Amino acid sequence: MKNTRKPGKTPAEKIARMAERGNDVSRFFTNTGSMMWPIQRVNVDFASPMLQELDAAAKDLNISRQALIKTLIRQALDQRYLASSARKKVRRA
Numbered sequence: 001m002k003n004t005r006k007p008g009k010t011p012a013e014k015i016a017r018m019a020e021r022g023n024d025v026s027r028f029f030t031n032t033g034s035m036m037w038p039i040q041r042v043n044v045d046f047a048s049p050m051l052q053e054l055d056a057a058a059k060d061l062n063i064s065r066q067a068l069i070k071t072l073i074r075q076a077l078d079q080r081y082l083a084s085s086a087r088k089k090v091r092r093a
Helices: 012-020 048-061 065-092
Strands: none
Touching: 048 065
């Protein structure tokens, strides 16, 4: 079996052991990445006509159904946030 570890990469377990011993591990962190939040699965039931609409939209955009659902939910949450902040500004005025 081939070694799949890339050269120059240090396993997280080794870095953790070094940190526990009090060694400086800052060289392993570049602060260029982003935090990956844990994934949680959810089940959602859709009526057949809505599922057909989702599939048609996903096909038009050449993306998966899951990607479309995530995108639409993100857009709806962003709109909700913007509407909420706009209402707060109106109340202050």
